Amino acid sequence: MKRIVVIGGGESAEHAVSLAGADGLAAALEQAGFAVERLTISADGCWMHDGVPLAPTPALSLQLAVGVLAGADAVLPVVHGRGGEDGALAALCALAHVPVVGSGVAAGAIGMDKWATKLVAEAIGIRTAPAQLVDASDIGDIEFEQEVVVKPVSAGSSHGVTLVRQADQLQAALHEAAHHDRRILIEQVVRGREIDVAVLRDSGGVRWATPPLEIHANGLFDTASKYDGTARFEVPAELSRRDRTALTGAALRMFDALGCAGVARIDFFLTAEGPVLNEVNTTPGMTAQSQVPLMFAAAGVSYPELVRRMVASALEGVPR
Template structure:
């Protein structure tokens, strides 16, 4: 019997366009003999709109941008969005959402309340993985090696900007990186080599979040692995990102192709072993499920630092996570099937929990 698969995409987030590209790619790869495909679009304004069932791939993003019905009003949100018909729920939801209001535990919480199976990480892992400060604090407790970091909320920075800059220079020095704490896809990130750049970077990052994280710059290679599974996760081969620009920013990642992806990465067995072990440790520290992409720094001395994990990594066939698994022997369509199976497995396990005494 075919599974009724709900695709949730778009989102009220700076990563809306990334999500739309992901949705197109997944729809193209889905086997319509295995799945009934039900699209649910979230506009940039936060409107949730159910589209008609899809019977095949779409050619443009515009085909996935549905309009809300006037009688429902804007922001209408109803359990009927998640019904396959008048009397049946969708079998599983695939949240193809990146960034806040999608990858941060908010949508996952809604799906938990509706008791619907969904692909990927739960509320805790999603929210902790979205907030880079909380994530790094958890990694510190877990004993994972990281570069030095500090953070600020907007009101503290505004009350004494010079003190904030002084603290960064004293504790981290230059170069350093300033990032919004709750955003992915390299949005709002700046590399700083002097005070003037640091001031501009704070102002830039605070446009996207009320909290920023500042990380010590380190001379190292950027190596990533994919992690797949629930309680017994597996790790893909490693891949290396070699940006042709100064660092791997949004433009290099999505717009101008100024990045080389080397898969498998040219690293030693012991270096891979350390990365593999730390990826699993990070996955379990955040209580992840389904998938993450784990990002590391690897110095020329062979020291491994975890940078972050992404709980819903870019998911087009040309994104790092699917490419890593392709080189590990799992093709894109098979990867989607595996993630759906993992979602159903985790949901079935949760049904064994007692909620009464």
């Protein structure tokens, strides 16, 4: 029986979301026939093994956690944000020569960086919202003449994201984003339907896209609406063949351009002129109620089967 280590938690604002995803994935792995061990990173950076603290400091506990990783057939990280989704855990697994389920170092690092992701998208002909990149030290000099969205360059679950409609709201929005990252994006508002597409790299290197999912929310799909139940997901989204082809094609191209593996979620705005990329999630939310499992369910792939296929791809040694 293959032994899979699931890593959850982390030091980012998405700690609780990561723990919920780790719970779901561990249960799905066991249902799929794997032996599962759990490593959890506390909010202060200390590691635990199956709920037991390994040491009182991050460095000492990491030293012992590496011993747990060394005995794994594969590692499934579900740590969002810095220290996880940004490629850090993939790098740790690469140094330990343990297969990682999901994207490797480069894809995680670039996908986490919204500015770098924009540059990749534009290089391959995928539209993004016009944006300005600013440093936290310069926010006192920033002005705007239209509605904008302010967001930290590297943060997830819409933490630090604000829709600014009036000029006197801008400084507060910039300071809120700066709590999460010194680098801040100021984007022009894109009017369109919010559509997600999940992509899986299967065994044999074959990658394919799920039926798109549409997010119905009252206003901005922000941190609150993501987790308070007010947003509604429609999958498959009601789309023309042309729009569906454009969305899935763009999702596959972004997946390939970033060098993703495992599962990634590609988020778009669908406008009258076609898809506009919002962001790429190389470590998307993975509770049974999250967008990605819902999209695969619409494609006839159950949650345990999805996880089994993700692990099979990693064990096969598909390049990441």
